[in-house]
Amino acid sequence: xxxxxxxxxxxxxxxxxxxxxxxxxxxxxxxxxxxxxxxxxxxxxxxxxxxxxxxxxxxxxxxxxxxxxxxxxxxxxxxxxxxxxxxxxxxxxxxxxxxxxxxxxxxxxxxxxxxxxxxxxxxxxxxxxxxxxxxxxxxxxxxxxxxxxxxxxxxxxxxxxxxxxxxxxxxxxxxxxxxxxxxxxxxxxxxxxxxxxxxxxxxxxxxxxxxxxxxxxxxxxxxxxxxxxxxxxxxxxxxxxxx
Ligand code: BTN
Numbered sequence: 126x127x128x129x130x131x132x133x134x135x136x137x138x139x140x141x142x143x144x145x146x147x148x149x150x151x152x153x154x155x156x157x158x159x160x161x162x163x164x165x166x167x168x169x170x171x172x173x174x175x176x177x178x179x180x181x182x183x184x185x186x187x188x189x190x191x192x193x194x195x196x197x198x199x200x201x202x203x204x205x206x207x208x209x210x211x212x213x214x215x216x217x218x219x220x221x222x223x224x225x226x227x228x229x230x231x232x233x234x235x236x237x238x239x240x241x242x243x244x245x246x247x248x249x250x251x252x253x254x255x256x257x258x259x260x261x262x263x264x265x266x267x268x269x270x271x272x273x274x275x276x277x278x279x280x281x282x283x284x285x286x287x288x289x290x291x292x293x294x295x296x297x298x299x300x301x302x303x304x305x306x307x308x309x310x311x312x313x314x315x316x317x318x319x320x321x322x323x324x325x326x327x328x329x330x331x332x333x334x335x336x337x338x339x340x341x342x343x344x345x346x347x348x349x350x351x352x353x354x355x356x357x358x359x360x361x362x363x364x365x366x367x368x
Contacts, residue, residue, distance in 0.1 A: 126153050126155065126295070127155070130157055137157065179258050181256050188247070211235075238256075259286060320339070327364070346359060
């Protein structure tokens with residue numbers, strides 16, 4: 126496994142994506158940056174991270190026959206890998222806020238951005254970007270965000286932590302396509318934040334509604350039982366879990 130360390134880049138996802146186009150990189154090549162100028166988040170958002178304090182890295186995964194329709198398997202593998210690594214550090218109350226925000230209690234500590242290169246109906250390769258708040262203590266203007274340092278009261282060696290997470294990623298990603306044995310799917314569903322609890326959602330027109338998270342569909346849609354008794358499925362653009 127190759128680890129490329131950068132002092133600064135716009136985004137490790139963008140860097141790894143363009144490097145993979147120009148060089149024959151080996152599977153599981155990692156790019157980690159001390160600082161990102163333009164860290165990318167989900168749904169076009171920005172990922173902010175104090176230079177040198179946190180982990181901001183991306184890993185290249187090449188696939189053998191992963192169908193595009195099964196892309197949610199990746200989200201499951203990556204979420205579970207990160208949670209396994211964080212558990213080893215003694216962090217508790219870990220959950221996944223659908224689809225892939227990693228929380229401890231009510232606070233987000235890690236975000237994941239997966240970008241897939243498709244060929245027809247198959248995923249050729251994925252760039253898996255991970256931002257983990259590690260040693261940062263101040264989060265100006267950011268609500269419900271925390272770090273390992275704030276939660277566990279000590280600082281962490283970023284290199285050691287990176288290797289620990291990559292180890293879990295390697296092991297979970299080797300399970301891909303076997304995931305339909307359901308075991309990992311159920312593990313993921315059991316980690317869902319606010320599962321089986323009445324919650325408030327907002328749809329893409331700003332309308333609020335009540336529902337209860339029941340799980341995720343094969344395509345990774347969120348399954349929510351509504352007040353009228355129906356079980357509905359939502360994708361990320363359609364719904365936001367408020368509380
Ligand atoms: C999110 O929760 O919105 C996803 C955040 C993903 C951030 C990471 S940091 C490393 C990698 N490079 C990026 O530009 N984004 C991801």
